[in-house]
Amino acid sequence: MTADPPKLAPPASSALDLIGDTPMLELTGFDTGPCRLFVKLESANPGGSIKDRIARSMIEAAEADGSLKPGGTIVEATAGNTGLGLAQVGVLKGYRILLVVPDKMSREKIQHLRAMGVDVRITRSDVGKGHPEYYQDMAQRLAAEIPGAIYINQFANPANPKAHETTTGPEILTQMGGDLDAMVVGVGSGGTLTGLGRYFAKASPKTKMVLADPEGSILAPLVNTGETIEPGSWVVEGIGEDFVPDNCDLSLVSRAYTIPDAESIAAARLMLSKAGVLGGSSSGTLLAGALRYCREQTEAQRVVTLVCDTGAKYLSKVYNDSWLAEQGLTQRRLHGDLRDLIVRSATNGGAIVVGPQDTLLTAYNRMRQADVSQLPVLDDGRLIGLIDESDLLEAIEDSKPDRRFSQPVAAAMTAKLDTLQADAPLDALLPVFERDQVAIVLDGREFVGLITRIDLINYLRRAA
Secondary structure, eight states: OOOOOOOOOOOSSSSGGGSOOOOOOOOOSOOTOEEEEEEEGGGTTTTTTTTTHHHHHHHHHHHHTTTTTTTTTEEEOSHHHHHHHHHHHTTTTTOEEEEETTTTTTTHHHHHHHHOOOOOEOOSOHHHHTTSSSSHHHHHHHHSSSSTEEOTTTTOTHHHHOOOOIHHHHHHHHTTOOOOOOOEOSSSSSSHHHHHHHHHHHHHHOOEEEEEBBBTBSSHHHHSOOOOOOOOOOOOSOOOOOOOTTTGGGGGEEEEEEOOOHHHHHHHHHHHHHHHHOOOOHHHHHHHHHHHHHHOOSSEEEEEEEEEEBBBTTTTTTHHHHHHTTTSOOOOOOSSSSGGGOOOOTTTOOOOOTTTTHHHHHHHHHHHHHHEEEEEETTTEEEEEEEEHHHHHHHHSSOTTTTTTGGGGGTBBBOEEEEEEEEOOOOGGHHHHHTTTTTEEETTEEEEEEEEEHHHHHHHHHOO
């Protein structure tokens, strides 16, 4: 007797038909106190995030009211995922997409957008509302200047929360069998909080709305103390604000948590290692907030949060140990000397190096892959030279075409090296940089790593 085939949906005629109906997963093996914790995998949407839902809703609303005409241009200010959602929907419908994004947006998101033919304008992330280079003000100005363009404005567009009130909320309550005690969300535009809060207020009044907010955002302090703090900065993308969006109804929130970046990153990576779910930085914030809520409870509750988007968009950040070290987000043992400035340490095997008999092609490939301009040359663990881009260029220019990249590194490297001991003062770096060199740091005779100008800048920024 053969088993019945699994019940699968028939083929969709468009990727637009794949938006929504995302799966729910219970997280086991986590410290959730007396509670059960579930995550709704919005990363399963075709554009990889929850924002596909609001993109379809806002575009269809603009089509319905006549503000968006065939062949028109959709302009938006976004940290990435709303832009990807607008591209996912708008490109398939034949619209031009122009997005203004802050410069902290991940490289993967920008590459994804440009691969879809989106016009991406990158602006500053260190200015506030009212500044001409603030991403929302710039987007609104561009939309007014371009014929046939509309500013979709996720922050005030009523079709944003409506998408969650009419689709996400009903899906969650159905998947939870109508039994849900708390829903943990973040706020970017406010649509998820407001849409879900409105739906649960009617369909499941016992469900509490809980806010997880990055440290530096003004929202959690506003909920908890009623005070408006001076906004700070945070590395988590897509949630947290320096103002209260029109679409954000904070009166729906019963509890709010401020989550530092390091806790968000650690939670995202924990979810990957313990649950096999690759989520983005905001998903880490939500998970951290949900875990805090669960552990505070004294009675069993059923709690849901969201995997807002896929972590594949953050491989160069959240899942990149070197980037985390640059941001000061790793638990590193500090030495109180130059070793604290080294991002890729030879001591722990993180340094990108070549050997003297490696080819110049190998050196070139490693520079490109690691996005560095120079490589230490080690022979049996001992530093014997350094090869940088200028050494590489000079060697291949002086060689016959068929030998250019096959030469050994030893033939092109600089063997006469100025080095610094790890216990040298910070000021010792400045003469090195004035000579347009990279600082080579030793501990005795042992190679420790390299320090570049940007490493010093990052160190001083974190210490400020």
